[in-house]
Amino acid sequence: MIDTSASFSSDYQEARSKFLHEATAAGGVVDSMSHPERGPDGRPLFTDVAAFGLDQADKVLVLISGTHGAEGFCGSGAQIDLLRRGEIARLPKDVGILMIHGINPYGFAWLRRVTNENIDLNRNWIDFNQPRPQNPNYAELHASICPPKWNSETQNASGQAIKSYTEKHGFAALQQAISGGQYDHPDGLFFGGTAPSWSRLTQERIFSNYLAQASRVAVIDYHSALGPWGFAEQIMVVPRSSKQFKRAAKWYGSAVTSVCDGASSASEIGGSGVAAAPDLLPNAEVTCMAFEVGTVSPLEVLFAMQADCWLHAHGDPQSAEAAPIKAEIRRCFYGDTDDWKGMVTGQSLLAVRQALVGLTS
Structure with a gap:
């Protein structure tokens, strides 16, 4: 029996060590991108990538943790749990998985939601050649x-x-x-920046290097904080009338929400990574979903x-x-209890299996 709590970590360095160990053990092709800053302990920071079956797959599931650094506890735990459960060995032959661990490693290590530039990565994906949005x-x-x-x-x-x-x-x-x-x-x-951040540029390179051959891509971007304790809301940033939303609802079920109609716990925003993903992969059918696990109250x-x-x-x-x-940042973004961790991994496992079926349907 899998000890769910063992998939989670007390800090960024422990999470990274577990991820690299489990990804290597599962046969992943692992690469690491060095961040220009260091963590509070003086140790270097990295965004790590593990690719499984991409050499023979044109359908790829992408799992991203740490977009909002301190929320990396949630996504990292979900990724490691999938590896420890042996899900990679059950992949369909023509489907691969790309795991991006700690895309904002600075925020993860320093217990910040933002990057080292104080940028909210999910507000940074705009065209900076155009006038910046006003608020x-x-x-x-x-x-x-x-x-x-x-x-x-x-x-x-x-x-x-x-x-x-x-x-x-x-x-x-x-x-x-x-x-x-x-x-x-x-x-x-919620500062969106004045130029692309290190994390955005790194994610762009990862998508270009690993997904250029893909014809169908599903993205699950793990987040935490909004919503009831332990409940994973599946959030789309496109209207319900769009093909992408209808496809996601078919895969994940009718509980999928959209920020476009006020039904989601999240606000409608510009510059999100899941909204930008289809533009990064113009030759692929892309289905993006934010997996948001609730913790404490919004205030x-x-x-x-x-x-x-x-x-x-x-x-x-x-x-x-x-x-x-x-300590309060950690409490607000990481439900460090067995029940919360079990809810994260159980709902993540279901969503991943649904995405894999959707990609092959």
Whole structure:
């Protein structure tokens, strides 16, 4: 019997070690891309790739962990669990699997949702040759939610600003204003950047190197935080009327949601990786889904992100005051309990098997 909890890790380095061990044992072709920064322990950081059966497959399932660094605990655990269960040995002959582990290794190691550039990778996939999107609603809130000091006074003022905005516009409007993405405040939340990040460029190279031959591609991008405890929402970023959504609903079932109609726990955003994937693979039929596992309440997550944003913009992330902030980030993005881990791996296993059937249908 598989010990599900053993597939999860206490930190980035442990997760990477487990992934490399299990991927090699399963016969994967492994490659590692070195990140320019180092982790809090001074050790180097890598995005690791494991390819299975791609030399004879034109249908490929891509599994991505760590798009939002601290959410890597969830995706890494799911990837390692699949390897430990022997799922690779049961692949159809004409289907391959590409696992991308820690696409944002800096965020994973430092317990940050963002990259070393303070970029939200899922807001970074825009055309920077065009004018950057504007978000005046975020601009209205920025000074309140990202103050230069983080103490009881500024926290109370921030909470009041959030409460007032919610009372005036509603919680959905608040969530859209803050998490919809912004490109004018580099020290703020959900910053999309002013150019492609290291992680985006690395993912582009991985797709080009490994998926150029594919005619059908399915992408599952693992996330955590939004939604009820342990429940994995399967989120699409295309309208329900689109061929991609209808295909995904046929594969995964009627519970698949779309950010385009307000039915999802996630906001409609620009610059997401799953939205960009079809453009990276113009010769393939691409079906992308974000696998979002719930943890705690949205306001708890927001407060933790505010504190972490302040810490890296104005504080010292390796000081004593950083410890409780990092502990809260970890709690909000990683349900470090046996029941949560079991829910992650069980729902992931089902989704992966459904995707493999869908690719061959």
